[in-house]
Amino acid sequence: LQCKSHCHGPHRPHMHSSRSVHGDQGLPGPYPTAEDPSTCDIVKATQYGMVERCKELVEAGYDVRQPDKENVTLLHWAAINNRQELVKYYISKGAIVDQLGGDLNSTPLHWAIRQGHLPMVMLLLKCGADPSLIDGEGFSSVHLAVLFQHMPIIAYLIAKGQNIDTTDLNGQTPLMLTAQKATGPEPMRFLLKFNPSLNAVDNVQKNTALHWAIASGNTSAVDLLLEAGTSLDIKNVKGETPLDIAYQSQNHFMVYMIQEEERMRNRRNNGLLKIVEKYELFLMLTSSLIFMWAIGYVMDLSSDSWLLKGGLLLSLLFGMSLFVRQLVGLKNLRYLPTAFLLSSFFWMSTTWFFWFLPDILYTQEIMMGLLYYFYKTWSTDPGYIKTSEEERKENIIALSEAGCLDFRTFCTSCLVRKPLRSVHCLACQACVARYDQHSLWTGQCIGIGNHYYYLLFLFFLTMTGVWLLYGTLQYWSNHCAASFHQDGVWMYFTQTVSCSPWVSYISSVACFHTLWASGWLTVQLYQIAFLGLTSHERMNLLVQRKSSKHPVSLRRTPYNLGCFQNLADFFQCSCFGMFKPNIIDWTKQYKLFHLAKEKNVHSV
Known part of the structure; x- marks a missing residue:
């Protein structure tokens, strides 16, 4: 037996x-x-x-x-x-x-x-x-x-x-043991979720977890401990700080990591830099506005020397990168594309008011819709899986005793059981229900809570870009003497650019946003209507298709219920009673529902 x-x-x-x-x-x-x-x-x-x-x-x-x-x-x-x-x-x-x-x-x-x-x-x-x-x-x-x-x-x-800070015979806590002996970042990251004492010392050598991590050459543990805020000033029984041990080990990378962390912490203690950190996002947006204006100003200079303009543009780029490196923390760096997008909105609207009006009417409804749905996408909870510390412990015990504590479905970072279709976002450090992506342009996760607003944001961004490009063509026809049919493509392009470099610059920005927004909107609608999948699920299936010996179909999934039913479920619309949308709380859905008619379906 x-x-x-x-x-x-x-x-x-x-x-x-x-x-x-x-x-x-x-x-x-x-x-x-x-x-x-x-x-x-x-x-x-x-x-x-x-x-x-x-x-x-x-x-x-x-x-x-x-x-x-x-x-x-x-x-x-x-x-x-x-x-x-x-x-x-x-x-x-x-x-x-x-x-x-x-x-x-x-x-x-x-x-x-x-x-x-x-x-x-x-x-x-x-x-x-x-x-x-x-x-x-x-x-x-x-x-x-x-x-x-x-x-x-x-x-x-x-x-x-x-107790997470239980000591062994030598006074070492589990955190110290992990820093000293564990391989890879996951054990340390996992333990830090239980809020252990970062600055506890052992009984023998009086080392902290950071001392042990440096002495053992555990770079990933050093990085995580520094990020968690462990002290850099505690001395062991020999009077050595973590930096002293890093010098002794001749590990130049660890020396750099500790010195950089010391520099960052000293900056936080500076009164002026504290104010800068408090208004970091506002400063980033302001600098982005100024940077975009400066590019247009250089383009609009009367000089015909492209060498001069190119040098000025490179200087602007260097200045902006220096500003970001010195004043923007890693936590807020993800909002840099968002600042660029908002700056684009502002200068596109300004260009319409001062260059296109009154010849071409301004459609304020489109711009207001764009700003409203951008705000809703950015501010709405995308579907974070939220539990209290007590609930987390109860869930761990319940799942363990039920034999369901599977770390493929249990998030070791959030200490929660992940519902179906949820993913842990590394940028937001949270699990998101029916996760689609972490949007580069909004700096926010896209999930069950704000996916609908995100689609409308893409739609209004596309409409705004198209309308501005239309206004640009009308402006050129009214104010520039060039003719596309008579002068040819290159001559027409150079003359229109020299006619109004600012308008050409803003139109190129509008063209960029129109292309990516319209393309991504098309992909999103295709995934929702014809596949019933999120972007993350579709990418996973594409990876499976490449590695699997058997054919993997994007259409045969438990979530694809047909084009019209998929749309009805996503938009929660009955279409005058023609469809009955399925109401599912994806923040609490742990078992696969069998709504699909197909029996031969692929897991996602």
Whole structure:
């Protein structure tokens, strides 16, 4: 009889050299070979999950508390091999749940954690196992989960009340252990979500997590700790700051990272720079307006020297990049395209008022619609998945005990279960329901809450650009002597540009916005109407199509219900009773609904 999740025989602790202090010391002997259940001893029967044989031997008088020659009890063997039925049976027969055993002096809970058996961990905790006990290496349960990077077990232990700042025998917290031994950014990023103490020091060397990360060369951990705001001034027992250790390790990149962080923090303490940071977005928009005007001014100079104009334009570009680098933080840098877009709106409107009126009427409805739907797209909650800290812990426990704590559907950054079609946005650091994209031009995620406004924004931006291009052509025909039919393309182009360089410049900006907005609007409508997909889902399916050996259809998905039904669902419109839109709360939809008529559909 073999456990479903371990059908290839018994397991022993896998102690990789990069994660263990003592290598393979303290492990049981080599794997046993399968024997006839009626003849094998109770240890092998436990390892292989032979429940009836184990019961037979216990009923015959075997003491379940008796350790084997390696000082390992039956409960240890059952725990490491995830034999849950046997664990329950042995405990019912008097097995000590926190019995220490093996050369590493570990409890069955420690063994289960090393192997990453979350169901066994939950069972042992329910049976009274103490997660605060330390093993022979000085590690508690949460330390072992961190050391072996078993994220679901870390989440479960903390949700059950384990302190994130629990110290081991040397006074190291899980954060220090992660900084010292873990590989990759995910373990550190995951732990930081539980608000650990960043500036705690160990008992021996008085190092903080940042000291340990630098000493271990863990660049990703250093970056995350600096971003979280850890102190740069704490000295260890030798009087060394994190920067001193970086110099000693001769890691020039880490030295640069720490010095740059010190410079940024000193700037924040400057009174004038605090004011600049407070009004950073306003300054970015103002500088963008001035920059766009300056480009037009240079273009409008009476000089015929393109070398002079080119030099001035390069100087403007250098000045703008210097301003952004010195005064705009990384957090607000994503709004730079948004500032350029708003500046474009302003100068397009100004050009219409001062160059086109009164010859060509100004359609204020289009511009007002553009600004209104831009504001709605930018200000409306796109569908962030929101939960309190208490709800997060309750969800972790509930999902774990239901066997649903799958990190493909559980966000380790937000600590929430991701609903269907939701994605974690790295720019916004949040999970967004029915995620479409993070819009470059609005600086905002596009999801279930603002996707409708985003489409209308694209529509009005396209109409504004088209109307301004029409006004430009009328202006040229009224004020420029050039003729397209008589002078040819190049002569007509050069004469119209020299006739009014400013109008030509603004028309090129309008043409750029019209092209991308109209093209993207067309793609969006196609995806919504004919595929029933978001941009992110469509890109995922295209990647699947390239890597899959089997054909992947963009149309055969659970969300494609036909063109008209897709439109009715998206716009929530019944079309005078012709269609019944499906009302779905995508912020809470975890199970796939079966509305599609097609049975052969692809997962997204």
